[in-house]
Amino acid sequence: MRRRAGRAGKYLGLCCYLVFLGFPLLWLVSVSLKGERELASIHPRLIPRHFVWDNYRVALVDQGLARSALNSLQTALGATIIVVLIAVPAAYALTRLRSAVRTGTTVWILLSQVFPTILIIIPVFLILKDLHLLNSLGGLTLVYVVWTLPFALWMVMGYLRNLPRELEEAAAVDGAGRLRIIVSVVLPLLAPGVVAAAMFTFISAWNEFFFALVLIQDSDKRTISLTLANYVGAEGLIRLGPLAAGAVLATIPSLVFFAFLQRRLTSGLLAGAVKG
Amino acid sequence: MSQQTAVRGSVAAASGPQRSPRRRLRAAGPELLLLLPAAIPVLLLSVYPLLRGVYLGFTDAKAGYDVQTTFVGFDQFGRLLHNSLFWDSFRIGLIWTFSVTILQFFAALGLALLLNENLRLRWLARTLALIPWAMPPVIVAIMWKLLLDPTVGSLNESIRLLHLGTGTLNLLGAPGSALPTVILIGVWVGMPQTTVTLLAGLQAIPRNLHEAAAVDGAGVWSRFRHVTLPQLMPVIAAITSLDFIWNFNSFGLVYVLTAGGPGGSTLLPMLFAYHEAFGYGNFGYAAAMADVMVILVMLVMLAYLPSRLRSRT
Secondary structure (H helix, E strand, C coil), X not given: CHHHHHHHHHHHHHHHHHHHHHHHHHHHHHHHCCCHHHHHCCCCCCCCCCCCXXXXXXXXXXXXXXXXXXXXXXXXXXXXXXXXXXHHHHHHHHHHCCCHHXXXXXXXXXXXXXXXXXXXXXXXXXXXXXXXXXXXXXXXXXXXXXXXXXXXXXXXXXXXXXXXXXXHHHHHHCCCCHHHHHHHHHHHHHHHHHHHHHHHXXXXXHHCCHHHHHHCCCHHHCCHHHHHHHHEEXXXXXXXXXXXXXXXXXXXXXXXXXXXXXXXXXXXXXXXXXXX | CHHHHHHHHHHHXXXXXXXXXXXXXXXXXXXXXXXXXHHHHHHHHHHHHHHHHHHHCCECCCCCCCCCCCECCCHHHHHHHCCHHHHHHHHHHHHHHHHHHHHHHXXXXXXXXXXXXXXXXXXXXXXXXXXXXXXXXXXXXXXXXXXXCCCCCHHHHHHHHCCCCCCCCCCCCXXXXXXXXXXXXXXXXXXXXXXXXXXXXXXXXXXXHHHHHHHCCCCHHXXXXXXXXXXXXXXXXXXXXXXXXXXXXXCHHHHHHCCCCCCCCCCCHHHHHHHHHHHCCCHHHHHHHHHHHHHHHHHHHHHHHHHHHHCCC
């Protein structure tokens, strides 16, 4: 009897969590499917009386959302490619080096997680201004590279440490050169780790807001977060339907990547946290 | 992991003396070359800004062209000391950070324990727990604004339907309720990541520990206290300190939700410093605020982490 009551209690708890986590999402989708008439009604309902898909069309065409989505895609992809290109060799070198460089890197990885971005953003703003990279997507991409690199490096290093060194030694005994070992032994084994780090970089850059807010001024260079935030002005919410539709659309890329990434991200975090 | 590498390191060190130092240096050559592409942007846009950011707090730097910057020592900090607006904001930041981190932890622990049981609908909860984590903070803010909006939101209509009141609440617009509401939304955002991490920690606890305790007659609560909690401690320490730092540094969510209003009731230190730097152009003053924030985060971490990590053994 008591056991059954306990089980019912657990289900009740789970349901509360489901509502808390899920209801806001349902509401967002619901608003994105409502027509203007229905949004003006004073008795809003969760399930729209009429499903209207026009908000999605308006969001894509009218509000410059497509343009900012392209900007976001450009910076996120650019950052991802650069991070992979520089993080993999660096991680390899760092796991093979036992020196002050490695200690220094570890300290930097930790510090870069602790320091408030506000401290870094002012000098970064000044530096980019000197380099004439302010208000440019290229400059923003560079900032994202440096900003996501610590965690990406951490992830790739975690994977590298788990690779048995004997494999490399065996290849060396078989007469393979250094480069050959890296290309045909290390890299294929490292692929899952690199994919995970790449996805992490993409999502972080796609979702980022603060750096973009400070570094980008022109409206045609805005990223998707900036454009959407701009519609939530001081004057309150305007054009709710298209805003909600845009919000739903902007979530999709990171959601898709995240579905793949989640398992690896946690195990990476744990490997660093527990055993590190 | 570190043990493994440490062992490997000491073995290598023992065999080290056979090689001449010069050869070792040459062997490290290509590795340093591999580091170079990462090192240049990091030095330029992370290490140098970090140091310069700390230094700027001791100058009178301002935005604009041809502005001379001079070293002013602790002047900015002296000014900060008498800036009651900043300390108000600091207080709000501490309330926000501690409340979100603590509530997040308990909510996440509850959900993780439920997900660790063999319940139906578990897959749904797991999936839902991923979405807030993946969403851009700006979108989360927009979504909650739509939900809590006095006219188009569902909150007031629900209140009316349940006959709990007149349904004219404007939670984000009233000074008294804005901060608690923002905190609740902060919990919603950060809970999933904490849940998934704690769940992974729970699943790593060896089953036979629980079985042994059960054989010894330990009930559910005592098994939780004496088996689960001690085993989970390292994970708890890691994730709560990360949460603390992330929450303290969070910006986008509150910026879009309330922009610090109404009447400064949700003006987190990050927002305050942002306005100071990029609204008024007082770079030096804003950097001094950031310095104070860094010191605070470090103090909390120093007070918290060693004790947590010690209780592990």
